[in-house]
Every structure is written in structure tokens, then in C-alpha cells.
Amino acid sequence: xxxxxxxxxxILTLGLLLNCTAAVAIDCSTVQYLKNKSPGxxxxxxxxxxxxxxxxxxxxELAAGARLWLKSVYNATTNQQLxxxxxxxxxxxxxxxxxxxxxxxxxxxENCQQWVNNRLNCSIADGQKFFCVSSIIKRPTYSSSKPxxxxxxxxxAIAIGKPENIAKAETYIDIAVLNMQPEINLCRNLxxxxxxxxxxxxxxxxxxxxxxxxLSEGNYELSSxxxxxxxSYKYPKPxxxxxxxxxx
Numbered sequence: 001x002x003x004x005x006x007x008x009x010x011i012l013t014l015g016l017l018l019n020c021t022a023a024v025a026i027d028c029s030t031v032q033y034l035k036n037k038s039p040g041x042x043x044x045x046x047x048x049x050x051x052x053x054x055x056x057x058x059x060x061e062l063a064a065g066a067r068l069w070l071k072s073v074y075n076a077t078t079n080q081q082l083x084x085x086x087x088x089x090x091x092x093x094x095x096x097x098x099x100x101x102x103x104x105x106x107x108x109x110e111n112c113q114q115w116v117n118n119r120l121n122c123s124i125a126d127g128q129k130f131f132c133v134s135s136i137i138k139r140p141t142y143s144s145s146k147p148x149x150x151x152x153x154x155x156x157a158i159a160i161g162k163p164e165n166i167a168k169a170e171t172y173i174d175i176a177v178l179n180m181q182p183e184i185n186l187c188r189n190l191x192x193x194x195x196x197x198x199x200x201x202x203x204x205x206x207x208x209x210x211x212x213x214x215l216s217e218g219n220y221e222l223s224s225x226x227x228x229x230x231x232s233y234k235y236p237k238p239x240x241x242x243x244x245x246x247x248x
Contacts (some may be wrong), residue, residue, distance in 0.1 A: 024054045030099045032071045033060075036232045038226070040066025040086070044093075058096040059107070062086040067225065070103060073138050081137045081183070083190045084120075085221065088137050089130035133190040140179035140234075149219065153177060154174045156198065159243035172236070173244050180229050184248055187225035193248075197226045198247045207235040215245070 001113040028048035035052060043110040047055030054060075054070070062068055069083040080101050087093045093107040102120070106112040111121035111128060120132040160169050188194060197219075212231045214223045226248055 010031070024145065027099060028053045028055060030072055031055075031096060031103055034069040034071055034232070037069035037225075037228045038067055039228070040064075041068045054096045056096055056098060060094045060096075062092045062094065064089050064091065066092075067221075068132075072103070078136050078138050079240065080134065081186060082132060082134040083186060083225075084132035085190060085222075086130050088124040088130060088151055090124065090128075092130050100201055102248075104132070106130065131190070133186065135186050135189065137186065141159075149152045153181075155244065157200075157245040161240050163240065169237070169238070169242055172238060173242070173246070176233060176235060177246065177248075180233055184230045185224045186227050187222060190223065191219075191222045193222045194221060196247055197223045198245065199223075199227055199230055200243065200245045201230055203235050203238055203242045203244070205237060205241060207237040209233075209235070216247075 001154075001170055026047040028051055030053045033043065033052050033054050036054065042061050042063070043054075044059040044061055046058040048058075060068065060083065064086060066086045068082075070082045072080045074080040081176060082102055082104070084092075084094070084104070092109060095105045095107050096103055097105040100113060106120075106122065109122050109124060112120070112130065114120070115134075118128075118134045122130045136156055155173065157172065158166060158169055158173070195216070196216060198213055198216040199212055201208050209231050212227050214220075214227055216223060
């Protein structure tokens with residue numbers, strides 16, 4: 001009897017510890033932080049250490065002029081994405097409040113919680129504001145067939161070592177641009193601009209982009225938003241290094 005009484009508390013203690021561990025388990029699989037598309041944003045605290053995902057309670061700071069881009073799986077074919085822009089002279093602090101879109105709470109701006117039609121607009125001072133937009137975005141699909149170009153998108157030039165491969169290279173980049181288009185539309189929606197943006201970039205044999213330059217003038221927020229999409233896109237490995245000039 002004595003032996004049995006000694007073991008029971010030990011078993012109960014172990015059970016309580018396991019339950020407590022489960023209760024404080026951190027979800028590091030829901031909200032993804034897109035670092036390459038979030039220039040000027042810094043993670044101040046995050047329970048998902050060393051990862052590109054954010055836990056509830058994470059805190060981020062957007063410097064003046066910074067952008068924040070978050071993503072989460074919505075269903076089998078689409079993602080929920082959110083972009084915020086700090087068009088002010090002060091840093092803006094963001095907390096990840098929950099795992100349901102729109103995920104965020106603005107910590108240091110008063111009256112900045114009201115979302116209308118998937119948009120958040122917060123006035124900070126005259127001519128200065130912080131704003132976000134959220135949307136469901138279709139995931140990229142890859143095909144060997146040549147897609148139709150929209151009237152607003154034009155390939156201006158292509159540099160390739162073997163002229164006989166130009167047709168394949170055109171199809172290659174047209175498919176990539178088609179897959180980028182939903183995110184490009186999100187940039188335009190965020191910034192409320194249909195201004196043309198012209199870029200030049202190289203795709204290396206590894207499928208990586210080593211340089212993206214903005215050729216068009218004006219509207220740097222939009223140009224840089226589209227540039228970061230082009231730079232972050234996962235290109236299939238080409239047969240040779242390619243250079244493209246595209247007007248979006």
C-alpha cells in the first residue's frame with residue numbers, strides 16, 4: 001500500500017507536465033513571414049525561433065517606408081496573403097494577435113483596427129498613414145504551353161546566347177509572369193495604382209535571380225513591390241542564363 005501511494009503522485013505529476021506542455025505548444029506552421037518581400041521590417045520577438053513563420057504574440061516593427069508581407073495556406077490551391085505599407089515617418093509596431101486572417105494588431109497607432117473590405121487604413125499625421133490589404137491568392141502552376149499575355153504586360157527585350165531558343169525562353173518567362181500576376185495585382189491594390197512598371201533582370205542557371213533593376217520612373221513603392229515579387233519567384237532552372245526586360 002505504501003509503495004502504491006508513493007507512485008501515484010509521480011504519475012499524476014508527469015501527466016500534469018505533459019498537459020501543460022501541450023497547452024503551451026506554439027503553432028509555427030500557420031503564418032509565414034516573407035522576409036524578401038518585407039524590406040524595412042524587423043522581427044522584435046517570435047516564438048518560432050530561427051524560422052520564417054510567426055507565432056501568436058510575435059512582435060514586428062516597420063520602419064518609415066517599410067513593407068510587411070505575410071502568407072498562410074488557405075486551401076489546397078490558394079494562399080491568404082497580407083501586405084502592409086508604412087507611409088509615415090515613424091516606426092509602426094505590429095503584433096501577431098491570432099492565427100486567423102488578418103492576424104495582426106497595430107500596437108502603437110490609435111484607432112487602427114477597423115478592416116473594411118479586406119483593407120485597413122490608418123491616418124497617423126497629415127499626409128502620413130499606415131495601410132494594409134488582404135486577399136486570397138492562387139498558387140503558381142507550371143505548364144509547358146505558352147500563355148496569353150495581357151494587354152498591360154509586355155516583354156520589351158530578351159537576351160539569350162542561342163537565338164534558336166528564343167521561343168522557349170519567351171514561353172518560360174510568360175509562364176513565370178502569369179504566375180506572378182496575382183501578387184502583382186495585390187501590390188497594385190495595396191497602392192491603388194495602375195502605373196506601368198518596367199524591370200530588367202537575369203535568371204541564372206540555378207534558377208536564381210542575381211539582379212533586378214527598375215527602369216521606369218516614379219511610384220517607387222509600386223515598382224519596388226513588383227521588383228521584390230520578380231526577385232523572389234521560384235524559377236525553373238533554364239538551359240542558359242537569361243536576361244529579360246518586361247513592362248508590367
